[in-house]
Amino acid sequence: MDHKQIEFPVEGLSCAACVGRAERALIAVPGVAAASVNLATRRARIDLSDPAALHPAVAALDKAGYPAALATTRLAVDGMTCAACTGRVERALTALPGVTAAAANLATRSVSVTHAPDVSPAALAGAVSRAGYPASAPDQAAPPRPAGDETARIKRNMIVAAVLTLPVFVLEMGGHAVPAFHHWLMAHVSTGALHWVELLLTLAVLAWPGRVFFTHGIPALLRGAPEMNSLVALGAGAAFLYSAVVTLAPGLVPEGSRHVYFEAAAVIVTLILMGRWLEARARGQAGQAIRQLVELAPQTARVLRGGAPVELPVAELIPGDIVQLLPGGRVAVDGEITEGQGAIDESMLTGEPIPVVKGPGDPVTGGTVNGPAALSYRVTATGPDTALARIVRLVEDAQAAKLPVQAVVDRVTRVFVPVVMALAALTFLLWLAVGPGLADAVVAAVSVLIIACPCAMGLAVPVSIMVGSGRGAELGILFRRGDALQRLAGARVVAFDKTGTLTIGRPQLVAIETAGLAEDDALRIAAAAEARSEHPLAAAVVAAAAARGIALPPATEVRAEAGRGLTATVEGQAVLIGNLAALVEAGIAVDPILSDRGTALSATAATPVHLAVAGRHVAVMGMADPVREGSARAVAELHRLGIRTRLISGDVQAAAEAVGRGLGIDEISGGMLPEGKLDAIRALGPGSVFVGDGINDAPALAAAETGIAIGSGTEVAIEAAEVVLSSGDPAGVPRAIRLSRAVMGNIRQNLFWAFAYNAALIPVAMGALVPLGGPRLSPMLGAAAMALSSVFVVTNALRLRRFR
Missing domain, CATH: 2.70.150.10 (Calcium-transporting ATPase, cytoplasmic transduction domain A)
Incomplete structure (x- = not known):
């Protein structure tokens, strides 16, 4: 058995014990024959007896706490037209040694590959190209082609096909609609001549605008990997070849079956090209959000x-x-x-x-x-270091992601095309055995091949992600990982951090009460003393004075003592700023009204700061971290969505309760250390969402099923989260949940249409209704229905652009 060696960097190694644990985790994976981890180089080398063991080996390392530092490369791929194509592209890549995962996206015509760093992008592109889908590595890619180029090319082909097809359709079908035209035509042109004209025009359709189906579909068929183009090539090719035999060698066909179906072959190609043009236009609109972001920056x-x-x-x-x-x-x-x-x-x-x-x-x-x-x-x-560039990267990553729900589509489409070809063959044999003749058997088989193309299945999920994540970016909701779109839709409980998330994160002066001194005078004296202090509450006093336009006199002899407040001399008077204990210790008589006011402020989560001037208690100031404007709206909206809310804060319980009660939060937990937050999040179970902003929130953001970071927070918090609210407004949380629910609802509609369409129409195309007196489905109607199914899916996804 051939063994393959893979080498890649490993993070988190700090000692020989780490090396031992990492090696044991690797050796325990079936298919890993040997493993060695080097502490000096921070790299692991594994010997694989089964190439498929690489992915579980990487997962085992991650579980052991030593994640593999893998690279991610995105390739542009041409020729992908259906879900079967994306599956083959992914399998071609995952078969490469060193590739742990691949996710092809039909909507963006790209594939994202996770691989060991020693696997070059050129090798990845080569594997995809050998599978029949030309791919470009980043360093090989040509300058980006404008999004409208593909649409314009398909439109040109569609117009040429329509111009060539129209005479064929009129000559063959016009007589059915207008009998007088048929009689006139038969009187002036022989049937043989008409068939020759139709043959030449249809051949031009298939060889010129329709050649794409044959150049992609036939090689895929010969490789034993048929896809949508293969079905079209077989269907249109069978209709054309049968008609050509009737025209060129009619003796080979029974007399009762000497019918031509040139119009079916030509119309099939034209209708499918029209569907692709409409789909390309719609996909161009789906990617409009990211193009608008890129175009925002001036030149x-x-x-x-x-x-x-x-x-x-x-x-x-x-x-x-x-x-x-x-x-x-x-x-x-x-x-x-x-x-x-x-x-x-x-x-x-x-x-x-x-x-x-x-x-x-x-x-x-x-x-x-x-x-x-x-x-x-x-x-x-x-x-690339600007905020706009980072936003564009986040949106691109989210749009390229593959949601867990896509796995159902992948399993179906992997066998779908071969099953359809088998059904077409079965249909041909059944009609040949019990039908009126060979021609009817050919038509029924062609109808099955044409109507069952899995384009709509392949587009159902990625195009909704593409539009939904783009709309989210426009609303200030950035999905760092596409699968967060699916998980967030199932949110059952949302837990918030307090400081910097529900509150602004900066103390402010929220109240001031004086005794025997004007407010501005009290504020002027307090700010003059506090101007020399670095305490956050001091900054709040100084900022409040500046906001009122108060000029500050100089302060001398400023001295701060932890837990005892601050003393200074301002305008020749002794000043003391601190809590009540500091005043009592200094022998200053406490004003009972100001004392009661300070107690009341404490009950509202504000910190009371007392001011004494010249030995007299003259003022109390309330310092609080104000609640963000959108916090109450966010909590109320979450309740309307049927979601429980919880506050998990490191602040004292009284302060947490004062904020939580005011916002109507269901459960309130204060005094939580980072470890406590982590345990509390894990206890929430499935459907948990945590919203935070600080470095201490990063573990909880990572532990929650979905982490949402306030965009104004720290980089560490943002990196740990799956969703970022760039506005910094907590009201974005219910907005993100509503958007994710809208996206998932849209995906379910698309999947239902894609699967139900095939389930309903394939039996009709096979002729299941004929014994009951029902209609047959012609290949032309089948082509129209197939093309419209893809257009419906993409158009339905575009409704997400109107999400409010």
Whole structure:
């Protein structure tokens, strides 16, 4: 038995014990003859007696805690026309040593391959090309062809086929519709001459616009891997050859069966090309969202070089460049405002229509639109590092994903075409045995071949994902993994982190009450003292004073003591800021009204901060992390969707309950460490969703069945999640769930149509209704029905573009 050696990097190795565990995990996999793991190089080498053991070996490593660092390559593939094609492309790739998974996507005409790093993209492309589907590796690919090129090419072929087919159809079928035309034609042209004209025109249809079916379908048939093109080639070819024999050598056919079906062969090709054209147009609309994202970035920018503004291509920008942004202009790349203040329309990023006011120090994102103000910003990221580029990659990855529901389609389509060919052969034999003649047997078999093409099956799932994920990007919902679309539809409970998720994440002054001192005076003195402190609550006091336009006097002798507050001298008066205990310890009499007010603030999750000036208790300030505007709306909407809600926070129970009760959350758990959050998420069971934003949320995001990260959160949290809300609005959570449910409902409709169509019409094409006095299905009607089935599936998916 041939053995194959595979080598790939392994993550998480830190000692010899790790190496031993990783090797034992590999050796335990059936089909792995030997395994060695090198701690120095962080690589594993496995000897496979069964190439199929690679995938379970990688899974075993991952389960042991040492995931394989595999590469992912996406190939552009030509010639895929149905679900049978995608299955063959995937099998051609997974048969390669070093490939662990392959997912072909009929809607995007691409395949995503997960493989060991030593497997080159060229080798992957070669394997697909040898299977009969020309593929391009990234380093070999030609410049991207405009999306409209394929549609235009198919349209040209369809028009040529229609022009050539029309005379054939009129000559053969016109007499049935208008008997006078038939009599006139027979009086002026012989039947033999008519058949010769029809033969030549039909041959032109098959050899010119219809040759694609034969150049792809016949080789696939000879390889023993028939697909949609094979069915069309067999059906149209059989109708043409039978008619050609009747025309050229009529003696070979019984007299009662000497009918020609040139119009059927020509019309079949024309109708299927029309269906492909309509499908290509619809698929072009399905990918519109990602094209619109790409087109958002401008081509040039006004950059300061040598102190003067110069118009440069965006590709030439580098971090640190100062870009001038004109009123109404688009931001070229990510940056930070250095001069000016104005409103930026970020709807392309967040889905929110209200512009955001930006000033010096605030970030701006490439592709967003400036308002009426002139601004300048410093470039912070270019090219693939920009937010827009990352969004495009996320959408592309989601659109290329294969959902678990696709596995049902794959199992059916793997045997579908051979079964259809067997049914066509059975139909031919049955009609030959019990039917009126050879011609009827040929027509029935051709009808079965034509009507049963599995195009609609192959498109049912990926085109819905393509449209749904694109619409999500427009609404500020980014699916980092396509399968999250399916899992999120089954959400039963949504758990939220509190700080930075349901709340803004920055303390703010929410209340102030004074005794014998004006509010602004109290705030001026407190902010002057706090301006020298780095405490988050101090920043809130200073920000509140700045918001009111209060000028701060200088503070001296500032001293902060942990747990005792802060002391300073402001305007010649001794100032003390802290909790009640700090005031009592300093011997300052506590004002009972201010004390009661502080207690009331604590009950609302606000932290009371007391102010004493010149030994007198003069004010209490409430500091709280404000709840995000969309939090209450998100919780209410989840309840309307029949989903339970839970708050899992690291904050103290009282603070968690104050926020949770105010939002109407069903269950509230406070004081949770990261490990506790993880256990709580695991206890939620199937259908669990966790929404978070911080580094400490990353384990819980990964542990939940679906993790949703607030887009304004940390990179660690975003990487651990399957869904990212770029708007940072919790109201995006129910929106994402509704979208996923809409996508899955759309997929179910598509699958029902694709399967029900074949289940209902194949028996009709076989002639099952004829003994009952019912109609037969002609090959032309079969071609029309087959073409329209694909168009229906894609058009149905396009309804998701109107999701609100």
